[in-house]
Each structure stands twice: as C-alpha cells, then as structure tokens.
Amino acid sequence: MPASAGFDIAKDFHWLAVLDDRGQPVLDHRVDNAPAAIDAAADELLAAADRYDGITIGLDVMGGIAGLLTAMLVGHGLRCVHVSGLTVNRARHGTRGGENKSDPRDARVIAEQVMFRTNLRPVPLSRESDAEMRLLVSHRAALVKEITAHTNRLHDLLAGIHPGLDRAMDSTNKSGLILLCRYVTPTEIRRSGSTRIAGHLRKHGVRPDRSRLLAEAAVASAQAQHTVIPGEQRAATL
Structure with missing residues (x-):
C-alpha cells in the first residue's frame, strides 16, 4: 500500500507530514517555501515512494502561495491531490485536541485524508507547463550539482597549499572568491x-x-x- 503525505500550506513555509502504509509517521517537519528546501523535500518524498511502492501527496491550497511547491512536486513526477481547507478543518475537529489548530496537526490530517479517501481531485500541471517545469527542475538540479562540485574542488586545492586561508574565508561568499582571484599562496599574501x-x-x-x-x-x-608546498603556484592558478 502506498504511503500518504500532507502539506499544510503557508506563505513563508509549509509543514510536511508523511505516513507509511500502516498510518505511522515517517516524516514530520517544516519545509521553507524556497526552491532548495522544496527540492530536498521532494527527494525525501521520492525516497518514500520507492520504499512504500508509491506515494500520494495532499495539498490544502491550490495556486497562489502553493504555486512553487505544487509546480516543483509535479515537476518531480510526484502525484498530488487537493484536500480542501474545509475538509481539513472538519476532520481535525474530530480528533483529540483538534480545536487547537497547528501546522503539524493539519499536515497529518491531510495525510490521513489522502490515505482514507479515493475520490480526491488530482492536481496536474498543463502539458506545456509540466514539460517546461520538468526541464527547469532538471536544469536547476544539474546547476546545483555543478556548483557543489566546483566548491568542493576549490576547498581541496586551497586546503592542499594554504589550509589556514581555507579556514579563514568563505568560498560561497563573493568577497572570498574575489580574494582568491588575486591572492592565494602565503608568500604572495605576506608580500602584499x-x-x-x-x-x-x-x-x-x-x-x-x-x-x-x-x-x-x-x-x-x-x-x-612559511612552508612552500610543491606545486602551490599551479594549484593557486587553478
């Protein structure tokens, strides 16, 4: 039996709850309304889908503040359905403590509705948008991997010839990269x-x-x- 997931949608962040095929919690955490955070959540959902032979994700908001989340989830090939806010409120009030609204509780209620109901409306993107979003998501993932690989390579090169500088600067910050474009080795830095x-x-x-x-x-x-490392000039150039 597939797993079930629910997103309680909000402006700045969403709350994700995932239940396994027996209704036991698997995931329960905040997801910022930002591409990187949604990408990470999509990876978790895809892993759950592989483990439980599929997954269906319930969303309580259509469009608007849910636009980025919906587009990225569908772009990753995940099945999404709409669970209306009215349905969520009524179902929550039927649970212990349900009169007290909270993001985690609502996300779990949405996941439970997905598990127990088979008539929920799917949330697709149009054909053109679906194709474009898949391409954009794939392209973004490739760019992120390339940036990470370049950053790791930079750390390896710098740590090999000037580890103190590697610890002193942030290679993800523009100012650190400007420094490394001109000054790298201990000798040239002392001289300048x-x-x-x-x-x-x-x-x-x-x-x-x-x-x-x-x-x-x-x-x-x-x-x-003050130790000069063999090959440091070539490493500095790289």
Whole structure:
C-alpha cells in the first residue's frame, strides 16, 4: 500500500507530514517555501515512494502561495491531490485536541485524508507547463550539482597549499572568491600586506569593513605558514 503525505500550506513555509502504509509517521517537519528546501523535500518524498511502492501527496491550497511547491512536486513526477481547507478543518475537529489548530496537526490530517479517501481531485500541471517545469527542475538540479562540485574542488586545492586561508574565508561568499582571484599562496599574501589586499577587495566592490577583516585574516593565515608546498603556484592558478 502506498504511503500518504500532507502539506499544510503557508506563505513563508509549509509543514510536511508523511505516513507509511500502516498510518505511522515517517516524516514530520517544516519545509521553507524556497526552491532548495522544496527540492530536498521532494527527494525525501521520492525516497518514500520507492520504499512504500508509491506515494500520494495532499495539498490544502491550490495556486497562489502553493504555486512553487505544487509546480516543483509535479515537476518531480510526484502525484498530488487537493484536500480542501474545509475538509481539513472538519476532520481535525474530530480528533483529540483538534480545536487547537497547528501546522503539524493539519499536515497529518491531510495525510490521513489522502490515505482514507479515493475520490480526491488530482492536481496536474498543463502539458506545456509540466514539460517546461520538468526541464527547469532538471536544469536547476544539474546547476546545483555543478556548483557543489566546483566548491568542493576549490576547498581541496586551497586546503592542499594554504589550509589556514581555507579556514579563514568563505568560498560561497563573493568577497572570498574575489580574494582568491588575486591572492592565494602565503608568500604572495605576506608580500602584499593587508593594506594592499584590502584596497584590491574594495576596488572590486567588497565593503570596506569586510575588506579589512578579510585582508587581516588572510595575512594572519599567511604569517602562520612559511612552508612552500610543491606545486602551490599551479594549484593557486587553478
């Protein structure tokens, strides 16, 4: 028997509840109304679908604030159905403590309605939108993987020749990447000094306070390492 899921929809975040084929809770957590968070939730739902031979997801809102969630879930090939807010309210009031509304409780009620009812209306996207969303979701997933791979490669290269600098900067921040485009090895950082490095960062759009702190952190890491690593110039270029 397939698993059942329910999303209690809200503006800033949704609440997800997943029940297994016996009605026992599998997932129960918040999902931010943002692509990355919804992607992660979709992966969890796809894993549950594989484990329980399918899954159906109930949504209590159609369109509007549920637009991104609905499009991404359907884009991942997940089956969604509509459970009206009135149905959720009536079902919740029939449970112990149901007079007290909460996101987790409503999400579970939606999942239970999905489990027990077979006449809920499917939530499809139009053919054109469905095809476009699948392409966009797939393309975004590929871009995220590429960015993660590049970031990990950057960490590996930097940690191999200047680990102190790797710890001192954030490679997901633009200011850190601007620094690495010009200064990498301990020798060149010591030779340039914090004033020149900070000036370079400011010239390329980094805020003055951030430029000073990053330059000082880079120089401190360079002062702590005077060993020259074989191949460091090539690694720095890469």
